[in-house]
Amino acid sequence: MKALKLVTCCLLTAIILIFPQFPVKARAATLYARADARDVYFCKDKNSTALFAIPYTYCVEIISTDGDWYYVKYGDSNNVYEPLYGYCKSENLTPLDEPPENKFLFYTVPLTFRTDSYGSSLPVSNELTVNAAFYGTYYSGGFAYSYVRYNGNYYYTAGANDDYPLNKIPVAEVDGPSPGNPENPQSSPSEKVIIAAVIAVIAGAVLVVIYYTSRRSKYFRPDR
Numbered sequence: 001m002k003a004l005k006l007v008t009c010c011l012l013t014a015i016i017l018i019f020p021q022f023p024v025k026a027r028a029a030t031l032y033a034r035a036d037a038r039d040v041y042f043c044k045d046k047n048s049t050a051l052f053a054i055p056y057t058y059c060v061e062i063i064s065t066d067g068d069w070y071y072v073k074y075g076d077s078n079n080v081y082e083p084l085y086g087y088c089k090s091e092n093l094t095p096l097d098e099p100p101e102n103k104f105l106f107y108t109v110p111l112t113f114r115t116d117s118y119g120s121s122l123p124v125s126n127e128l129t130v131n132a133a134f135y136g137t138y139y140s141g142g143f144a145y146s147y148v149r150y151n152g153n154y155y156y157t158a159g160a161n162d163d164y165p166l167n168k169i170p171v172a173e174v175d176g177p178s179p180g181n182p183e184n185p186q187s188s189p190s191e192k193v194i195i196a197a198v199i200a201v202i203a204g205a206v207l208v209v210i211y212y213t214s215r216r217s218k219y220f221r222p223d224r
Contacts (some may be wrong), residue, residue: 031096033096035053036057046066052146070093107161114126
């Protein structure tokens with residue numbers, strides 16, 4: 001029995017040493033999807049007009065799936081932003097196992113408020129320009145607008161403001177996985193055959209040991 005236990009331990013050890021090179025990657029609890037086009041529009045609901053396009057190469061957080069729509073969250077809470085919840089078409093949204101460092105765009109643009117001076121002779125300023133949180137671009141009638149937030153309110157201001165910095169898309173996603181890339185290990189057919197052969201040899205050795213161990217126990221008499 002000691003020999004059987006020893007061989008079983010050796011078999012388990014061999015399997016453990018062979019298979020770590022083919023890890024199974026756990027899926028993150030939160031799933032993000034990257035906008036891989038400039039026309040991934042965010043809508044408050046599926047029947048409403050789009051508010052803006054998700055900034056190119058940035059992400060939405062997928063909360064649920066509804067047919068070809070994703071119910072998503074865009075943005076985080078901070079001094080100038082607050083998250084928005086709504087719907088995006090799944091087309092041109094690429095789900096990611098690991099989101100980029102900057103999941104949402106943090107970018108401010110100028111927003112100008114104008115007032116009437118009422119013909120006053122006093123040096124009254126009739127313009128006030130502030131920095132507003134940029135959410136995305138919206139096109140209407142051939143003109144570009146930016147959807148922004150300032151002081152808890154949302155506005156459209158003229159201009160696309162789409163010269164924001166882009167996230168880098170990993171080379172592996174652009175050119176396809178590299179066969180020799182250790183970050184994307186793939187088991188080739190030949191490797192699978194080798195692994196199967198090694199396990200078969202080990203299993204055969206276990207059976208042989210079990211067979212001879214059982215024969216020895218059958219003919220061995222401790223009183224002789």
